[in-house]
């Protein structure tokens with residue numbers, strides 16, 4: 001057996017409580033350690049001695065799974081972890097010391113890596129590799145704890161990729177997520193409120209868990225009481241938060257009345273709503289109508305976010321909140337064709353109906369930004385990438401079968417939706433269509449750009465269709 005000892009230290013521009021809190025849930029290492037492919041907290045509840053994490057490390061083209069355990073914690077002072085994997089055992093200590101001004105924290109790292117078998121025999125190679133990896137991890141950690149203020153801009157690579165449709169789509173896979181230079185969620189949201197639709201599964205449930213992990217009070221909207229209860233339990237386990245931080249509203253968003261009632265219930269419980277994530281969405285293979293007589297894709301993907309957002313505008317205005325509308329890269333395929341938004345059952349094309357509603361949601365978002373900008377509420381539409389969810393497996397089985405190995409997991413898919421609501425600098429992107437934390441063009445194909453006048457008439461059309469009172473007008 002060979003033991004390699006590493007010592008490192010660095011100063012983070014954050015208070016000690018923030019540094020400790022961010023690291024105590026060690027699954028955040030996937031956000032700052034470039035060697036970590038994915039990490040997950042396996043033990044439900046708040047981090048405490050005995051809490052376990054699965055950490056998958058990339059070593060060249062190979063992946064190695066380590067199981068970490070929190071051995072000891074001294075809140076605000078120290079964390080001790082043991083990691084175990086084939087041929088390797090680590091004992092790692094992170095010690096926190098306050099800087100003089102209280103706004104900085106020195107983080108000291110001590111790691112002992114015991115190698116056995118082939119790894120021990122390759123110790124001469126392993127030693128510099130471990131040194132390099134811990135140095136990169138420390139740099140990544142300090143960067144993750146640094147609150148960025150610069151306005152995010154699209155890099156030249158993704159700019160070029162966006163304009164060449166196929167390579168652009170390659171970035172919708174997990175490769176695109178890993179190409180992002182910043183993947184941290186370290187801006188806490190204590191005292192903030194977040195409502196998420198479609199929170200019973202897929203991306204929405206993870207969005208809820210990530211907001212709760214940051215300390216926000218979350219309200220999950222779902223149409224099935226059992227799935228809602230299970231999702232709330234899951235969110236509680238992942239975030240390790242108090243049960244009072246999680247609330248639920250049961251609503252099938254397929255009808256105007258139900259969406260409106262859901263909005264009223266949310267407003268009653270969260271009269272200051274900091275973030276609304278209109279995430280619920282669906283793609284149907286065959287034509288179907290809702291009880292209101294609308295085609296169901298239109299009802300869920302466009303009418304429901306319209307009704308919910310308008311109903312919640314007073315609560316959003318009170319908090320100077322943010323609205324995040326979950327669109328899709330599929331919208332690039334279609335322009336805004338109001339006549340085709342409500343398809344009939346003849347020659348029904350589910351993918352076309354989905355793309356049209358997602359295009360319209362992006363246009364509506366931009367209209368809201370123009371209409372309500374002065375009220376201090378911010379609006380974004382976004383694309384989550386291609387994400388491994390029950391929705392994709394059911395609606396697009398062939399796509400799912402072919403691309404499953406490179407699909408994003410739901411934490412990657414939730415990333416931009418959480419960042420838009422939590423990060424200070426996301427405020428600079430008000431009105432933008434966002435993918436992987438950067439503003440993206442809304443039209444790539446000829447004839448698909450939407451004029452402000454067309455978005456405004458879409459808004460009028462939605463008012464007529466739903467008959468609801470919109471914010472500020474009766």
Ligand SMILES: NC(=O)c1ccc[n+]([C@@H]2O[C@H](COP(=O)([O-])OP(=O)(O)OC[C@H]3O[C@@H](n4cnc5c(N)ncnc54)[C@H](OP(=O)(O)O)[C@@H]3O)[C@@H](O)[C@H]2O)c1
Pocket residue numbers: 197198199200201202203204221222223224227251252253254279280281282300326327328329383384385386387388389390391392
């Ligand atoms: N996954 C992707 O690759 C991808 C790509 C681009 C965009 N998106 C968008 O991301 C969002 C989430 O997608 P996902 O893949 O996570 O989908 P998902 O796995 O199908 O989850 C959709 C969620 O929406 C809820 N929902 C559906 N119809 C509803 C209704 N009538 N009333 C209330 N809730 C309803 C579902 O509730 P139940 O549990 O009751 O079914 C579920 O919680 C959608 O807007 C989707 O269009 C996803």
